[in-house]
Amino acid sequence: xxxxxxxxxxxxxxxxxxxxxxxxxxxxxxxxxxxxxxxxxxxxxxxxxxxxxxxxxxxxxxxxxxxxxxxxxxxxxxxxxxxxxxxxxxxxxxxxxxxxxxxxxxxxxxxxxxxxxxxxxxxxxxxxxxxxxxxxxxxxxxxxxxxxxxxxxxxxxxxxxxxxxxxxxxxxxxxxxxxxxxxxxxxxxxxxxxxxxxxxxxxxxxxxxxxxxxxxxxxxxxxxxxxxxxxxxxxxxxxxxxxxxxxxxxxxxxxxxxxxxxxxxxxxxxxxxxxxxxxxxxxxxxxxxxxxxxxxxxxxxxxxxxxxxxxxxxxxxxxxxxxxxxxxxxxxxxxxxxxxxxxxxxxxxxxxxxxxxx
Amino acid sequence: xxxxxxxxxxxxxxxxxxxxxxxxxxxxxxxxxxxxxxxxxxxxxxxxxxxxxxxxxxxxxxxxxxxxxxxxxxxxxxxxxxxxxxxxxxxxxxxxxxxxxxxxxxxxxxxxxxxxxxxxxxxxxxxxxxxxxxxxxxxxxxxxxxxxxxxxxxxxxxxxxxxxxxxxxxxxxxxxxxxxxxxxxxxxxxxxxxxxxxxxxxxxxxxxxxxxxxxxxxxxxxxxxxxxxxxxxxxxxxxxxxxxxxxxxxxxxxxxxxxxxxxxxxxxxxxxxxxxxxxxxxxxxxxxxxxxxxxxxxxxxxxxxxxxxxxxxxxxxxxxxxxxxxxxxxxxxxxxxxxxxxxxxxxxxxxxxxxxxx
Numbered sequence: 001x002x003x004x005x006x007x008x009x010x011x012x013x014x015x016x017x018x019x020x021x022x023x024x025x026x027x028x029x030x031x032x033x034x035x036x037x038x039x040x041x042x043x044x045x046x047x048x049x050x051x052x053x054x055x056x057x058x059x060x061x062x063x064x065x066x067x068x069x070x071x072x073x074x075x076x077x078x079x080x081x082x083x084x085x086x087x088x089x090x091x092x093x094x095x096x097x098x099x100x101x102x103x104x105x106x107x108x109x110x111x112x113x114x115x116x117x118x119x120x121x122x123x124x125x126x127x128x129x130x131x132x133x134x135x136x137x138x139x140x141x142x143x144x145x146x147x148x149x150x151x152x153x154x155x156x157x158x159x160x161x162x163x164x165x166x167x168x169x170x171x172x173x174x175x176x177x178x179x180x181x182x183x184x185x186x187x188x189x190x191x192x193x194x195x196x197x198x199x200x201x202x203x204x205x206x207x208x209x210x211x212x213x214x215x216x217x218x219x220x221x222x223x224x225x226x227x228x229x230x231x232x233x234x235x236x237x238x239x240x241x242x243x244x245x246x247x248x249x250x251x252x253x254x255x256x257x258x259x260x261x262x263x264x265x266x267x268x269x270x271x272x273x274x275x276x277x278x279x280x281x282x283x284x285x286x287x288x289x290x291x292x293x294x295x296x297x298x299x300x301x302x303x304x305x306x307x308x309x310x311x312x313x314x315x316x317x318x319x320x321x322x323x324x325x326x327x328x329x330x331x332x333x334x335x336x337x338x339x340x341x342x343x344x345x346x347x348x349x350x351x352x353x354x355x356x357x358x
Numbered sequence: 359x360x361x362x363x364x365x366x367x368x369x370x371x372x373x374x375x376x377x378x379x380x381x382x383x384x385x386x387x388x389x390x391x392x393x394x395x396x397x398x399x400x401x402x403x404x405x406x407x408x409x410x411x412x413x414x415x416x417x418x419x420x421x422x423x424x425x426x427x428x429x430x431x432x433x434x435x436x437x438x439x440x441x442x443x444x445x446x447x448x449x450x451x452x453x454x455x456x457x458x459x460x461x462x463x464x465x466x467x468x469x470x471x472x473x474x475x476x477x478x479x480x481x482x483x484x485x486x487x488x489x490x491x492x493x494x495x496x497x498x499x500x501x502x503x504x505x506x507x508x509x510x511x512x513x514x515x516x517x518x519x520x521x522x523x524x525x526x527x528x529x530x531x532x533x534x535x536x537x538x539x540x541x542x543x544x545x546x547x548x549x550x551x552x553x554x555x556x557x558x559x560x561x562x563x564x565x566x567x568x569x570x571x572x573x574x575x576x577x578x579x580x581x582x583x584x585x586x587x588x589x590x591x592x593x594x595x596x597x598x599x600x601x602x603x604x605x606x607x608x609x610x611x612x613x614x615x616x617x618x619x620x621x622x623x624x625x626x627x628x629x630x631x632x633x634x635x636x637x638x639x640x641x642x643x644x645x646x647x648x649x650x651x652x653x654x655x656x657x658x659x660x661x662x663x664x665x666x667x668x669x670x671x672x673x674x675x676x677x678x679x680x681x682x683x684x685x686x687x688x689x690x691x692x693x694x695x696x697x698x699x700x701x702x703x704x705x706x707x708x709x710x711x712x713x714x715x716x
Contacts, residue, residue: 025667161581192673195657195666197555197579203658203666211667218671221555221657222581223519223613227678230615255581257588261623262616299553299579300561303661308553308561309383309569313576315550320585 002166002173002180003212005053008060008134012127013067016060020047021167025208036065036084043091043098050168051097051242052137052275058101059130061088066126072119074112081109081126094292100277105129134170140275141171143333148178148238148273151329151336154187156235159225159263161194162253163205164240164273174273175240176206178331183215191217192234194225196253198298198316222255229266237263238331241274246349246356248324248340249286250274257320260327269328276332276352279345286321294318360524360531360538361570363411366418366492370485371425374418378405379525383566394423394442401449401456408526409455409600410495410633416459417488419446424484430477432470439467439484452650458635463487492528498633499529501691506536506596506631507543509687509694514593515548517583517621520611521563522598522631532631533598534564536689541573549575550592552583554611556656556674580613587624595621596689599632604707604714606682606698607644608632615678618685627686634690634710637703644679652676 006018009032020029022045031047033039039061042048048057065084069077085102092098108129112122152158158179165176172180182189191210196202203219210217220228228234237259243251250256250272263270283289296314300306308314324345330337334351337344346356364376367390374391380403381387389405391397397419400406406415423442427435443460450456466487470480510516516537523534530538540547549568554560561577568575578586586592595617601609608614608630621628641647654672658664666672682703688695692709695702704714 025670026664194581195555197553197581200665203670207670208667211670216671218673219654219657219666220673221612222579223552223555223616224673224675224678226616226619227612227675228673230678254579254585258581258584258616258620261584262619265619265623296577299577303663303665305661305663306384307558307661308577309566312383312561312565312569313574315576315578315582315586317582317585320582320588 002171003209005167005170006048006057006060008131015064016057018042018048018057019167021049021205022047025204034064036061036087039064040088040091043088050163051095052140052169053167054092054095055097055101056134056137056170058088058098059105059133062102062105062126063130066123069123070120074117074119074122077119077122078109078113081106101133104133137169138171140333141169141173141177144174144273144275144331145172145177145181147335148271148331149181149185151236151271151331152178152182152187152189153235156187157190157192157233159192159194159228159234159237159259160206161202161239161256161259162196163201165206166209167205174275175238176210177273178238179210179215180213183213189215191215192228193217193219194222194255194259195219196255197222198302200302201253225259226262229262229268234266234268236269236271238271238273241272241278242319243283243289244272244274244279244330244345245283245285245289246281246346247285247342248327248330248337248345250322250324250327250330251286251289251319252322254317254320257322260322264326270326271329271331272327273331276349276354279349279354281349281354281356286323289321291320292318360529361567363525363528364406364415364418366421366489373422374415376400376406376415377525379407379563380405383562392422394419394445397422398446398449401446408521409453410498410527411525412450412453413455413459414492414495414528416446416456417463417491420460420463420484421488424481427481428478432475432477432480435477435480436467436471439464459491462491495527496529498691499527499531499535502532502631502633502689503530503535503539505693506629506689507539509594509629509689510536510540510545510547511593512545514545515550515591517550517552517586517592517595517617518564519552519560519597519614519617520554521559523564524567525563531598532633533596534568535631536596537568537573538571541571547573549573550586551575551577552580552613552617553577554613555580556660558660583617584620587620587626592624592626594627594629596629596631599630599636600677601641601647602630602632602637602688602703603641603643603647604639604704605643605700606685606688606695606703608680608682608685608688609644609647609677610680612675612678615680618680622684628684629687629689630685631689634707634712637707637712639707639712639714644681647679649678650676
């Protein structure tokens with residue numbers, strides 16, 4: 001199975017062992033994180049990245065802060081949990097999953113306090129909660145992989161963009177989960193990975209993790225994706241998603257939309273692989289999704305060396321939106337939403353217990 | 359008017375002054391080339407690049423070798439011309455325009471010898487021929503710019519890919535010529551330049567030369583082109599071409615095809631700007647065009663730093679083919695070939711005196 005992006009080592013006291021992703025793809029180094037401060041640093045430096053993996057790191061980060069506390073009152077334990085969560089939250093103030101996980105940890109402590117548990121028992125509950133976040137992520141990846149692998153044929157050839165893989169989760173990833181699962185089932189597949197400018201997650205991370213697993217991967221510049229489809233080399237596209245609107249529009253890394261248009265042109269099915277946590281009940285359609293603009297230096301000085309004129313204007317949106325009409329299916333935990341649209345997406349959200357109002 | 363990519367300085371003896379393109383975009387440096395060996399070095403190092411500019415450099419390179427010869431016999435002068443051409447030809451053995459220009463210089467010497475001219479007169483004829491190559495390139499760019507500018511509106515916004523600009527020619531380029539001409543006519547335009555991985559000609563060269571001219575240019579990663587079209591920001595696409603088939607299929611830098619598909623999806627007209635020298639009578643359709651594959655290091659170590667795993671497979675074709683059906687028009691010296699196809703392209707080729715057989 002895939003690389004272990006981050007795991008909890010030992011019992012109590014234990015610590016987190018993670019892949020130092022800033023050293024990839026040229027060096028493989030494991031980082032032992034033993035304190036809250038070290039976890040803040042690891043998240044800040046992007047040693048660990050990817051929404052689900054950051055959520056897991058946040059939960060375990062809380063454990064690093066509470067595991068040696070003994071004999072505190074329930075109120076003191078809740079207070080310390082809040083403080084630790086506030087500290088961890090400063091690591092990446094825009095990472096939604098960081099706050100989702102921290103809120104969940106604090107809520108657990110709060111609930112346990114309200115249930116009358118003592119400080120040490122609240123601390124024990126936090127262990128259960130952090131491990132639950134980890135295991136839920138594992139289960140999610142497995143489910144996505146299982147449903148996605150049904151769309152993959154032995155001998156098939158697939159394209160992905162960016163990195164929504166093992167390195168972004170505690171298991172096999174989202175977009176890459178179907179590849180891992182198909183390989184596990186004995187299917188021989190070929191994966192083409194867009195390098196994904198400006199930050200090259202495809203080159204640095206996707207290519208690396210698939211090579212570790214022995215999956216046949218070929219790296220492409222982003223603008224070569226059209227050519228390989230033209231040559232008839234791609235059976236389907238699998239990408240992750242940062243946010244899915246209630247009408248099925250898919251927000252993902254910049255360049256995903258171009259891949260979707262090219263896939264449609266060539267009759268290649270385009271799949272987004274996304275856990276239900278990605279579905280945003282606040283967003284009716286993709287045009288409501290704010291698109292973050294990133295610094296020009298990512299484009300002009302991508303790798304330390306300046307490769308564009310001083311002062312040139314740059315347009316560098318981090319994401320784009322792929323309209324649902326270009327999406328053949330959204331692979332979610334409970335199955336594939338074929339030809340997604342408002343009705344089918346909202347039905348799946350309701351079935352999963354997400355309240356949509358109206 | 360635009361930057362002077364290369365010019366002949368002085369009369370006789372004179373020398374070539376060129377922009378040292380390897381230093382762009384961070385340093386602007388002029389290089390004085392005074393010997394054949396220096397010209398070989400400049401072409402080899404890509405100090406001068408772009409098919410038309412290489413042709414001009416080759417013609418002037420011959421002059422550097424013959425300009426100080428006095429009193430040679432006609433046979434001796436032809437022999438020296440051949441030797442110099444052979445030396446220059448080694449600079450970039452795959453550059454078609456290099457050989458086209460060198461053959462033309464040798465043919466001039468041969469013809470003048472056959473006409474009974476003496477050595478010194480043959481040498482003088484070579485000066486005429488080299489300057490003719492330069493001036494013909496200037497005239498070609500002007501014609502392309504004039505026809506292309508008719509497709510550009512005041513206040514319009516345009517996308518280009520790679521660099522087919524002043525830095526690739528002795529004047530305003532091919533794809534960029536319409537922008538220079540439109541600006542000269544007083545039209546205010548906005549240009550979006552794809553950075554053009556792997557070699558970043560858009561970032562390093564197109565952005566730089568348009569900024570020199572004061573044309574509003576914004577740099578994009580290649581995978582952002584779809585997003586800007588989605589946002590309705592692009593009125594038309596202008597690209598150059600390395601080779602045009604008799605059916606109107608356009609071979610150009612990798613990524614051009616993706617841009618053409620995206621343009622079609624958004625109802626944005628896609629124009630290739632190409633002198634008649636680009637039309638290849640040997641090629642009936644794009645699928646007959648061999649696509650050069652370039653070294654993987656261009657993708658894996660594009661910025662001096664290794665950004666992909668050691669030993670990863672890479673697919674790195676230098677070019678792709680855009681089928682004629684995606685091309686709204688080919689802008690050539692004699693005007694725009696609208697909705698190009700075999701009949702219209704061959705008619706223009708015949709009118710230009712290109713023999714097509716049959």
